[in-house]
Amino acid sequence: MSYMVGVDVGGTFTDVTLVNSRTGKIKNHKVSSTPDDPSRAIMKGIRDILEMNDIAVEDVHYLAHGTTVATNALIERKGAVTGLIVTEGFRDLLEIGRQTRPSLYNFFDEKPEPIIPGSLRFEASERLQANGNVYKPIDEESLHKVIDSLKEKGVKSVAVCFLFSYLNPEHEKKAVKTIRERFPEAYVSASHEIVPEFREYSRLSTTALNAYLGPVMKNYMENFLSSVKEYGIPAEPYITQSNGGIISINESVSSPLRTAVSGPAAGVVAAKNLAELTGYKNMITFDMGGTSADFSLIENGEPKISMEREVEGFPARIPMLDIHACGAGGGSIAYIDNGGALKVGPESAGSLPGPASYGRGGTRPTVTDANLLLGRLNPKEILGGRMAVDKEAAERSIKEHICEKSTLSLVEATAGIISVVNANMSRAIRLISIQKGHDPRDFTLVSFGGAGGLHCSALAKELNIPRVLIPPSPGTFCSLGLLVTDVRTDYVRSSLQEASPESMDIVDGHFEELKEEGNKLLDKENIPESKRKYELVIDMRFKGQNYEIPIPVEWNELNPFGFASLSQRFQEQHEKIYGYAKKDGVLEFVNYRLTAVGELPKAVFEKTELTSDVALARNTRQVYFTEVEEPGFYETKIFAREDLKPGNKVQGPLIVEQMDTTILVLPEQTIIVDEYGNLIINTFGEED
Numbered sequence: 001m002s003y004m005v006g007v008d009v010g011g012t013f014t015d016v017t018l019v020n021s022r023t024g025k026i027k028n029h030k031v032s033s034t035p036d037d038p039s040r041a042i043m044k045g046i047r048d049i050l051e052m053n054d055i056a057v058e059d060v061h062y063l064a065h066g067t068t069v070a071t072n073a074l075i076e077r078k079g080a081v082t083g084l085i086v087t088e089g090f091r092d093l094l095e096i097g098r099q100t101r102p103s104l105y106n107f108f109d110e111k112p113e114p115i116i117p118g119s120l121r122f123e124a125s126e127r128l129q130a131n132g133n134v135y136k137p138i139d140e141e142s143l144h145k146v147i148d149s150l151k152e153k154g155v156k157s158v159a160v161c162f163l164f165s166y167l168n169p170e171h172e173k174k175a176v177k178t179i180r181e182r183f184p185e186a187y188v189s190a191s192h193e194i195v196p197e198f199r200e201y202s203r204l205s206t207t208a209l210n211a212y213l214g215p216v217m218k219n220y221m222e223n224f225l226s227s228v229k230e231y232g233i234p235a236e237p238y239i240t241q242s243n244g245g246i247i248s249i250n251e252s253v254s255s256p257l258r259t260a261v262s263g264p265a266a267g268v269v270a271a272k273n274l275a276e277l278t279g280y281k282n283m284i285t286f287d288m289g290g291t292s293a294d295f296s297l298i299e300n301g302e303p304k305i306s307m308e309r310e311v312e313g314f315p316a317r318i319p320m321l322d323i324h325a326c327g328a329g330g331g332s333i334a335y336i337d338n339g340g341a342l343k344v345g346p347e348s349a350g351s352l353p354g355p356a357s358y359g360r361g362g363t364r365p366t367v368t369d370a371n372l373l374l375g376r377l378n379p380k381e382i383l384g385g386r387m388a389v390d391k392e393a394a395e396r397s398i399k400e401h402i403c404e405k406s407t408l409s410l411v412e413a414t415a416g417i418i419s420v421v422n423a424n425m426s427r428a429i430r431l432i433s434i435q436k437g438h439d440p441r442d443f444t445l446v447s448f449g450g451a452g453g454l455h456c457s458a459l460a461k462e463l464n465i466p467r468v469l470i471p472p473s474p475g476t477f478c479s480l481g482l483l484v485t486d487v488r489t490d491y492v493r494s495s496l497q498e499a500s501p502e503s504m505d506i507v508d509g510h511f512e513e514l515k516e517e518g519n520k521l522l523d524k525e526n527i528p529e530s531k532r533k534y535e536l537v538i539d540m541r542f543k544g545q546n547y548e549i550p551i552p553v554e555w556n557e558l559n560p561f562g563f564a565s566l567s568q569r570f571q572e573q574h575e576k577i578y579g580y581a582k583k584d585g586v587l588e589f590v591n592y593r594l595t596a597v598g599e600l601p602k603a604v605f606e607k608t609e610l611t612s613d614v615a616l617a618r619n620t621r622q623v624y625f626t627e628v629e630e631p632g633f634y635e636t637k638i639f640a641r642e643d644l645k646p647g648n649k650v651q652g653p654l655i656v657e658q659m660d661t662t663i664l665v666l667p668e669q670t671i672i673v674d675e676y677g678n679l680i681i682n683t684f685g686e687e688d
Contacts, residue, residue, distance in 0.1 A: 004061070004483045007063075007066070010291065013033055014031050015660070018049050026603070030476065030659070031045045062483070063235040065224075066265065071312075074212075074213070080216060082155065085143075086121070086161055087123065111313065115208060115212045143175060159207045166197055169190075194206055197494045202308060209311065209316055210256060216256075240482060242262065243265070243318075243490060244272075244321050257311075257316060260311050270477050271296075274471060277676055278469065282442055284444070287448055288329060290331040290354075290368075295324045297322070297432045305550075324432050326346075326425055328345050328367070328424045330451035333348065334364075335364070336406050342406070344367065344420045344424065355368040356394050357394040365398040368394075370415075373395060373398065373410070386659075418626060419626055445468045447474060448471060448474035454664050455664075458666065461684075464683075468679075473658075484602045491518055492514075495592070498586060501563040504560050507538065511536055532598055535595040540587055549574060550593070615644050617639050627666050640656075640657055652666055665681055
């Protein structure tokens with residue numbers, strides 16, 4: 001027998017999904033995260049799920065995981081002591097940046113301190129011209145002195161970023177070679193290897209971040225790899241990247257920044273797979289866990305990719321799934337601010353001490369505590385009976401921290417906490433949809449994460465989203481995403497040139513060289529030729545513009561005859577984004593991007609025959625609803641998820657309980673169970 005295991009490490013829980021490769025049968029498990037060493041929770045979760053299902057460790061032939069180690073290291077400023085070597089005259093570029101403030105009208109909102117202090121930033125005597133030609137050869141003697149100084153200062157990692165090295169990496173290669181000869185114990189990150197693109201500050205920032213995270217991730221990955229081997233798992237583990245693909249751990253060590261949004265990315269990939277199965281091609285993904293809520297948009301079955309994002313206030317120019325994070329999770333802490341207003345988040349109680357109702361030492365009120373008091377969560381136990389909850393502790397925390405510091409009653413305070421956190425998340429959905437020209441009424445809200453089911457119905461109603469789709473195991477959906485993805489690695493080349501039919505042959509040459517690089521990686525990953533494919537994108541703009549629009553292109557268009565369709569797609573996209581297009585404008589090619597994809601075996605999902613039977617509730621309880629015309633407690637049916645079969649249709653209000661989440665359906669809403677076991681909530685009653 002052969003099994004696939006996916007593990008997603010969250011701030012509160014670590015989720016594990018086990019799939020039988022032959023039958024497609026899925027098992028899920030959750031354990032508390034161990035922030036001090038995430039690999040401990042990963043290995044505990046794997047051991048638990050194998051023992052619970054009486055599976056031999058030797059039968060695990062695929063193991064992939066997503067992690068927040070890189071993100072946490074940036075948030076907590078616990079990266080390695082890093083030095084920087086730049087072109088002479090550019091020592092302070094990392095600090096100067098783009099001279100923009102984080103918030104234009106907030107004079108007290110400061111830019112984050114550079115991750116590399118001025119005392120560890122050094123200059124190399126060298127210079128290239130804007131066309132890549134050598135203007136001043138690199139002075140190796142001065143370079144030796146710089147490296148020796150970094151070594152004396154206790155640096156663990158070195159970032160190298162020279163001007164115009166994306167056109168000619170010769171000087172950077174010499175510097176890297178010299179560092180490794182004179183300072184072999186240092187981790188080295190060079191810009192021509194990490195992000196060979198123009199725009200100096202973005203390239204510098206990305207390289208510095210990668211170097212800062214390198215030793216931390218290298219240590220984590222080595223420990224994890226060692227734990228996997230000691231336990232006897234024969235599979236070479238994979239790790240999720242921010243682009244939604246996976247890559248073997250050994251290959252990821254050179255570019256740890258690519259794992260920055262590793263966990264949330266897996267959820268978007270799982271939603272993409274769901275779009276293919278169900279036919280709902282337009283989706284807004286809603287992943288609410290214990291610490292945060294993450295949102296992303298899938299249009300026509302394809303997730304949006306961002307070529308540059310800020311990670312903890314620093315530009316990172318690497319392809320990432322366009323995921324918007326909001327500090328709203330089940331563990332988000334509620335409080336009364338200095339002005340007397342009720343606020344929720346972004347601070348979270350995390351896994352320790354956790355919400356007050358978890359009985360782990362938490363005393364401050366959270367969203368979970370509010371849901372418990374409103375009857376939305378089981379008043380005795382959660383996680384399928386594996387965790388008892390303390391309703392009295394939740395009540396004490398809200399009375400002490402909210403009611404006694406305001407004029408709110410207990411019910412008003414608890415209902416207010418839910419309303420505030422929902423408003424925060426509603427704004428986040430508007431950011432990725434309405435503000436980018438997408439009408440939420442054209443989308444399906446896909447809800448997952450341990451806390452998502454309690455809030456998705458209200459969000460859909462607020463934003464006029466017609467339906468909500470909740471997969472069979474929403475609380476462990478991200479870990480399932482690790483079992484339906486592929487090896488993906490991104491390559492880029494910058495070369496500014498006027499776009500014309502004649503230039504298409506040059507473009508073809510750039511992509512052929514990038515394909516060769518991609519094949520080298522796929523060779524290392526043991527991907528057969530028949531399982532390889534390539535996705536091509538050209539960043540285009542009107543000549544004179546500052547920023548580009550990524551336009552997908554096919555191999556058969558890389559010739560003079562393919563230019564017309566490429567130009568037309570650019571014009572259409574420009575008009576959609578900016579409201580106009582210059583039909584006679586001169587176009588310019590800027591960057592050429594290739595994603596090499598190695599297709600892997602995936603978890604298979606079978607349809608189930610629909611039933612005409614009526615679903616029976618196990619019991620009822622009083623649940624408080626704020627989302628109706630007359631807020632108050634309503635008698636609400638309680639269903640177990642395993643009792644709902646494909647074909648069942650039930651009228652709200654109701655609650656569905658399962659091991660990994662709880663799902664709330666408002667009065668007047670209906671749910672149906674589709675042939676894959678997904679719950680479909682019709683936001684405004686039955687669909688026509």
